Amino acid sequence: MNATGPAGFWSYTHRDDELDRGRIRRLAEAIAHAFEITTGDELHVFVDNNSIAWGDQWRARLDSALTSTTFLIPIITPKFLKSQECRREIITFSSHAASLGLDDLILPIHYVDVPQLTADNPTDEVVQLISRRQWEDWRELRLEDEDSPAYRQAVNQLALRLKEILETPPPAGPITIPSSDSGADQPGFLDSLAEMEVSLPQWAKTVNEFGEVLNSLNQTTLDAASELQRSDASGGGFAGRLRVTNALAADLSEPVDRLTELGRRYSAELSRIDPGIITMIRMIGEGETTQEEEATARTTFDQLTAMIGASREAVSNLQGLSEATKVMASGSRSLRPLMNSIQTSVQQVVDGQTMIEEWARMIAELD
Template sequence: MTTNNDAAGFWSYTHRDDEIEDGRIRRLAVKIANEFEAITAEELHVFLDKTDIKWGDEWRNRIDSALTGSTFFMPIITPRFFRSEECRREVLTFSGHATSLGLEELLLPILYIDVPGIKKEDTADDVMALISRRQYEDWTQLRLEDENSPKYRQAVHRLAVRLVEILERTAEIEPPPVTLAEDPESEEEPGMLEMMADAESALPRWSETMTEFAKTVGVIGEAVKETVAEMARSDARGAGFAGRLRATHQLAEQIKSPVEKLSELGEQYSTELVKIDPGVLGIIRQVESEGPESSETEQAKEFFKVIREFAQSGRRNMQAYQDFSDTLQGLAGLSKSMRPLMGKMRGAAQQVLDGQAVIDEWERRIDEVTS
């Protein structure tokens, strides 16, 4: 295992994308690491295979030890990347920790294949929004170049130089303090108590959002069941595909309003969680550094208890949301009138899953700090 002072790069990509590219994604990681070593005479440890236990061990080790300003996370962005729950979870996890430490630059995306919406500032996809706010490397044209061409090699060199420059800047960054704010009139950043209060007051709102989400999913589910039954009756009457198409159009009209509500709830839930994520991680880090006897630790214990209960409650609902998400794929093929609605429902379900990934990371770190 490497030490946390050694430079390391974690590559996040889908294996299918690498297969389609005939291994070029993995080779790019190696080329960048080699160029980094040529420039600095120091090794850049590259972690590529998430099925390798070393990837997970090093990932947790570096996340839990505050990243140290020497750990890059480099997601390889493609349309398929945003469909991978694992890839999405890694972006959210790393981004929260890096932002809480003032080390946002360590998240360095590579836009490998153009993704519709990636350059929109108002995208509803929380992971896509995180990526779009970063100064990502655009590799969409370079991926078509010969790997040994001067243009490709120069681009690899520029990216390696950028890594070196980022390391030099982040080496001087001190983690932002998370402290008690004594003066309520102070214009300084919110302290630990303020952030705990903000998060604690938001929990009932998040729970209410999830309750509304579940109710709306139920409304849509009942409408789908009725449509399936209507199709069976239509088939019995010999109405054929025309009857099925009519039932599908009626379903699309019937669920249009609930789907819009579902989309709004999902966006509201995940956006707020991602926004408060660095603050909660900062609180956990502060408790870890202060030790178990600190008065702030005592104040945080009740907060941690509420977080755990919320995480457990969310997990109880996850299977229902996952099942709902899985059933949408078959419905999309019924009629073109259903496709936009299916896209919105899939997006909303994914945002709930993203939100749970953020909360699960809070619980994991709380368990480590308080065990």
């Protein structure tokens, strides 16, 4: 679909739509109809988020004059937060929108209760992205009959919300990185590259530290497994197993705390430099830099590409740890809080990898 008018890209899990008997897709259609009857303009709705072209469509729109008429509408449910694809969509779209200064292009719909979304200081990266925006509460409305006055009124309000956003003047312009000779008081393109030169080694250090913590966790777990075998062999029974498990929980406390801190640091480092990197790549692609600036940026991008490979290996190892912790958590109450902390930290790294992979894709497209 090559739509040139306003467009809404629906991000949801197909299983949620199946469980709700197709109501999520019908809601998309109802909002599009309400928008058209209210404004007289068609709202193009893209709902096939399993299609590769789905992401290509909104990226193309954000890179064109259609930027301020392109919405991402994520349907927030517990399954949405567990879907790596849905998480990837909202993080990537948010990164591009932030680099353009257009945070209001994401309009979340809180469809099924997600307690983290209404909690103070959520730790989940995607929940943080959603909570910073004015999300629509549909937790009770989704149970209404689709022809009921309450439901139809809510659909109309959503259409009016989209209309209001479209009619609000956009910011003066996207995030810009001025040329280095544009004034002593302004950070220039090369100044931003200098910041990357500081940030990238910090990022590499964090990736290496993940490896160290992972080795510590693995060794501690292996030692506990050996102790468990000795206890079983000596007839320790369930009491012996409980003793070993409780000791393992105590031994894991310090490395899990370290992993938690690394997860926070990793997410913060990438979030800080993400808009600048996307903007620099976009400026080079559009020929808005000098030859010297482009040459310097490409050297930095070469370093970045090498580090992306290292981060992929770290993420793969951490995902293996996450899967193992799910099994351990199911068998021990004393281990469950620690295992949950590990899975939260791993998810932060996986979410960060989404930003990194988008850099890699955009850098590759420069060539």
